[in-house]
Amino acid sequence: MHEIILHHYELSPYAEKVRLALGLKGLAWRSVQIPIVMPKPDLIELTGGYRRTPVMQLGADIYCDTKACMRLLQRLQPEPSLFPGGDEATVWGLSRWAETSFMMAVTVFLGAGGVFNEKFIEDRKKMAPQVDFSKAGMVVPAKLLQLRANLDQLERQLADGRAFLLGDAPSLADLSAYHPHRFLTAHPATQTLLDPLKHVPAWMDRVAAIGHGERSELEAKDAIAIARDASPAPIEGEAAPLPDGLAYGDAVVVLPEETGSGVVAGQLVPSPVHEIAIRRRSERAGELVIHFPREDYMTVRTG
């Protein structure tokens, strides 16, 4: 099997979710550091245009978005499971809700200042040109109240003394809820929301203790060489039937519903129902298959 490669940067909360999943499963992995802001030429060489963080690589297969990374990790190593009590739909649903805190926190940091530097803010403005960043300050109180409501929900979920959100064992829900709430320690205004809580801080310490597995660094150019020397893996499982108007083999673009993630063009290849896969050729990395989660991404025919 190819080594698991994570393209990420240290401060990325979403990358922390994946690092913890690697820790939960006790996996060895290679770490490629990517820039926090554009340009990201080595990453884009692999993804074909997707710029968000993190991205996972397994040979010539590239996984964009943490939801695709999580499905991959669960498939590669089913135990310990990201869904220890079953209840997959509950875990995914809880994860999605918990991650609403991420953009709330980002908005508070932009509005209150003191967390992000100018270069970072300029880059994110280009990513979201429809957003008026100068108005972020106006919504800080509202976002703090929304964060307090989310934290209250977590505090009550943990109030019966359970170790993790859904019981004795950590699940994907814990990893998804941990990263945006741990991010709240970055500013006094959001740290203040954590201070009165009893259960959430202790739970965060338990999640942090899961660790990151066995990590070793790799240069981006070596990750690209690994992709070039590999071939995309054959599909695992059954290909999803396609509706009229779309066929495997079509030229498509993958359109992320999250603003500014970047559009990727390629040829639609068979994939299971929870995943989109497109084949593309990269100059430096050769033939690649890029994977996206089905949710939050659309395929649109171009040819």
Ligand SMILES: N[C@@H](CCC(=O)N[C@@H](CS)C(=O)NCC(=O)O)C(=O)O
């Ligand atoms: N839905 C994406 C969200 C990832 C995301 O927004 N990551 C942030 C960093 S924590 C990001 O990509 N920021 C812009 C960048 O790194 O270029 C996922 O689950 O992977």
